[in-house]
Amino acid sequence: MNVLCELAAPFVANSAVEGTDVARPFRAHVLSCLRCQARQVAMAKVAREMSAMSSEAFRAPLDLEWRVMSSLEGDLAVARSWRTPVALGAAVLSMAAAILIWRLRPRAQT
Amino acid sequence: MDVSKVEREKEQELISRAQSGDRAAFAALVREHGNEVYTLARRLVGDPHLAADVAQETLIRAWKALPNFRGDAALSTWLHRITVNTAWTHKKRARRHGGLSLDEVAESEAPMSAEHPEMAGEILELRGRLRSALDALPEAQRQVVVLKDVYDWSHAEIAEAMGISVSATKVRLHRARARLARYLEASA
Numbered sequence: 001m002n003v004l005c006e007l008a009a010p011f012v013a014n015s016a017v018e019g020t021d022v023a024r025p026f027r028a029h030v031l032s033c034l035r036c037q038a039r040q041v042a043m044a045k046v047a048r049e050m051s052a053m054s055s056e057a058f059r060a061p062l063d064l065e066w067r068v069m070s071s072l073e074g075d076l077a078v079a080r081s082w083r084t085p086v087a088l089g090a091a092v093l094s095m096a097a098a099i100l101i102w103r104l105r106p107r108a109q110t
Numbered sequence: 111m112d113v114s115k116v117e118r119e120k121e122q123e124l125i126s127r128a129q130s131g132d133r134a135a136f137a138a139l140v141r142e143h144g145n146e147v148y149t150l151a152r153r154l155v156g157d158p159h160l161a162a163d164v165a166q167e168t169l170i171r172a173w174k175a176l177p178n179f180r181g182d183a184a185l186s187t188w189l190h191r192i193t194v195n196t197a198w199t200h201k202k203r204a205r206r207h208g209g210l211s212l213d214e215v216a217e218s219e220a221p222m223s224a225e226h227p228e229m230a231g232e233i234l235e236l237r238g239r240l241r242s243a244l245d246a247l248p249e250a251q252r253q254v255v256v257l258k259d260v261y262d263w264s265h266a267e268i269a270e271a272m273g274i275s276v277s278a279t280k281v282r283l284h285r286a287r288a289r290l291a292r293y294l295e296a297s298a
Contacts, residue, residue, distance in 0.1 A: 009288055009291060009292070010284055010285070010287065010288030010291075012291070013287040013288050013290070013291040014284060014287055014288075017259060017287055039291060039295070042291070042294065042295070042298075043287075043291050043294075045236065046236070046240060046290070046291070046294060047259060049233070049236055049237055049240055050240065050255075050259040050260050051259065051260070051262070053153075053237070053240075053260045054260050054261055054262065056149075057145045057146060057148075057149045058145065058148055058149045058152045058158075058161075059145060059148075060144040060145045060147070060148035060149075060162070060165060061148070061162045064140070064144050064148065064162065064165060064166060064169075065137060065140045065141055065144060067162075067166045068137075068140050068166055068169045068170060068173075069133065069136075069137055069140070071166065071170050072133060072136075072170065072173055
């Protein structure tokens with residue numbers, strides 16, 4: 001195994017994916033090395049496959065929609081859970097204040 | 111009027127309704143984009159169960175952020191960005207809690223298009239090996255190579271979504287491709 005092949009490997013892979021020339025320091029080597037050329041061809045094939053993978057899709061779990069929507073429902077439930085006690089508390093406080101004001105009002109002397 | 115225009119208008123209407131709080135409209139968007147979000151999550155994190163969690167959290171984040179969606183980019187592009195961010199957050203969380211390594215090779219799971227009989231055996235075999243090789247890459251490298259070579263994002267887009275510099279994305283991509291080539295060569 002040629003050390004130069006190993007050093008050139010990342011540049012060969014990049015050039016194959018990008019469709020560009022191999023970086024200058026390794027260009028001459030790749031032109032004369034069948035192993036590197038084979039790697040370049042193999043990686044170009046891989047690059048085409050990776051690009052084609054963008055159009056294929058994995059099937060999401062069947063319960064994904066349910067999981068998302070029930071999480072949102074949960075968020076709303078939390079939001080509702082503090083609103084009701086706060087509204088009730090505010091109503092009770094204002095009633096107490098009204099009674100206090102009414103009881104403490106100055107009365108006309110008879 | 112062409113079909114894609116009709117679909118775009120229909121989607122735009124669903125987005126507007128969802129932005130004003132209509133959960134049924136959002137559920138329709140989840141049905142429309144669920145597979146796409148899950149697919150990206152699956153490719154980014156490798157593990158199908160974790161991918162399902164990432165997809166779920168992505169869509170919940172999308173619901174919360176939807177009022178701020180202005181439509182400058184397509185909804186799918188916007189969802190992709192949220193998916194990348196969410197996958198990244200999950201990765202950090204998993205590391206912090208000492209959970210399972212995300213680089214563990216996931217169980218074999220074929221994408222839907224692999225069911226197509228017209229795909230040549232050689233291509234199917236190459237895709238299988240490619241998927242395994244991608245899953246075997248370290249997380250950070252896998253994310254960059256998936257976004258660049260599968261989804262054709264620019265370095266700037268990847269850098270922004272992952273919160274790293276453009277030069278870091280280039281270095282990771284360079285290493286990832288070299289490693290990918292080695293894996294594939296070894297598995298041939």
